[in-house]
Amino acid sequence: MKLSKAERQAKILNELSGTASLRVAELAGRMGVSTETIRRDLDELTDKGLLNRTYGGATRSLSSEPSVSERHTLHVTERERIAKATIPLLKDARILMIGSGSTTVHVARRIASEMRDITVLTHAFGVATVLSMNPTIRVLMLPGEYHAEEGATIGVHTVSFLDNYFADAAILGASGLSEEGPSDALIEAAAIYSAMVRRAASTIVVADHSKHNRIFPARYARWREVTHLVTDTAPDGDVARTTKKYDVKVRISG
Structure with a gap:
C-alpha cells in the first residue's frame, strides 16, 4: 500500500x-x-x-524542540492519562519539585484538583499558574532569568536556590529518553532538572511515547537516579533494557 x-x-x-x-x-x-x-x-x-x-x-535533530506553548497542543490525551497515573505515586508527599514542560503542567493540574496542604517548588510559570487554583497549595517560584520559549526561569540563581531545599519527589518531563537516561533540548533547563534530582528523595519522569528512544543534547539524570517512569506506552529496545537493569518502576498509563 x-x-x-x-x-x-x-x-x-x-x-x-x-x-x-x-x-x-x-x-x-x-x-x-x-x-x-x-x-x-x-x-x-x-x-x-x-x-x-x-x-x-x-x-x-539534537538541538531543538517546539516551544512549550506549541508542545501543549501535542499528545494531549496521552499526557492527561500520564498525569492521572502519576498522582498515586505522590500520596505521601508533602514537598514537591516540578520542572518545566507540557506534561508537567498536566501533572500539576491533576495535583491542584486532587491534593492539598503541600508545598511545590517550580521554575515553570505554567505549573505555578495551574497550582494557584488550589489555595491550600503553597508555591515557591524559583528565581532566575526568564526563558520565554520555555515559560520558565533558568540560570545559576535558579540552581543555587534549589540547593537550600529538599523534596519528597521531583516530577520532570523530558525531550527524549535513551539508554543513558532522560535528556532535554534546552541545556539550561536540564541543569535545573539535575539539581532537582539531587535534592529529591525520589525522581518521577513523565514522558509520552514520542520521547522514547530519542536523544537530545543535555542528559539530566542516569536511569539509576530515576525512581519511576510514567508513560503511555511500554518502552522497548535499549530504554526497556536499561530501565529494567536499574530497577526503574515503569508505570503505563494506558
Missing part, C-alpha cells in the same frame, strides 16, 4: 529515533517512492526543525 506524505514523514522520524542517520536511497527503496520524493520529505522535516539534512540523507 502506498503511504501518504504524512505517513512517510512519520515513518522517517520513527526510523531516525533508533539510528543516528538515514540515506535517501535506502528510504526510497523501503517506501517504494523516488529519491526526489524522499528529498522533499527531508527538506520539509528539516524546515520544521525535526531533523538535520545532510548530503545524501539526514540525521536526527
Whole structure:
C-alpha cells in the first residue's frame, strides 16, 4: 500500500529515533517512492526543525524542540492519562519539585484538583499558574532569568536556590529518553532538572511515547537516579533494557 506524505514523514522520524542517520536511497527503496520524493520529505522535516539534512540523507535533530506553548497542543490525551497515573505515586508527599514542560503542567493540574496542604517548588510559570487554583497549595517560584520559549526561569540563581531545599519527589518531563537516561533540548533547563534530582528523595519522569528512544543534547539524570517512569506506552529496545537493569518502576498509563 502506498503511504501518504504524512505517513512517510512519520515513518522517517520513527526510523531516525533508533539510528543516528538515514540515506535517501535506502528510504526510497523501503517506501517504494523516488529519491526526489524522499528529498522533499527531508527538506520539509528539516524546515520544521525535526531533523538535520545532510548530503545524501539526514540525521536526527539534537538541538531543538517546539516551544512549550506549541508542545501543549501535542499528545494531549496521552499526557492527561500520564498525569492521572502519576498522582498515586505522590500520596505521601508533602514537598514537591516540578520542572518545566507540557506534561508537567498536566501533572500539576491533576495535583491542584486532587491534593492539598503541600508545598511545590517550580521554575515553570505554567505549573505555578495551574497550582494557584488550589489555595491550600503553597508555591515557591524559583528565581532566575526568564526563558520565554520555555515559560520558565533558568540560570545559576535558579540552581543555587534549589540547593537550600529538599523534596519528597521531583516530577520532570523530558525531550527524549535513551539508554543513558532522560535528556532535554534546552541545556539550561536540564541543569535545573539535575539539581532537582539531587535534592529529591525520589525522581518521577513523565514522558509520552514520542520521547522514547530519542536523544537530545543535555542528559539530566542516569536511569539509576530515576525512581519511576510514567508513560503511555511500554518502552522497548535499549530504554526497556536499561530501565529494567536499574530497577526503574515503569508505570503505563494506558
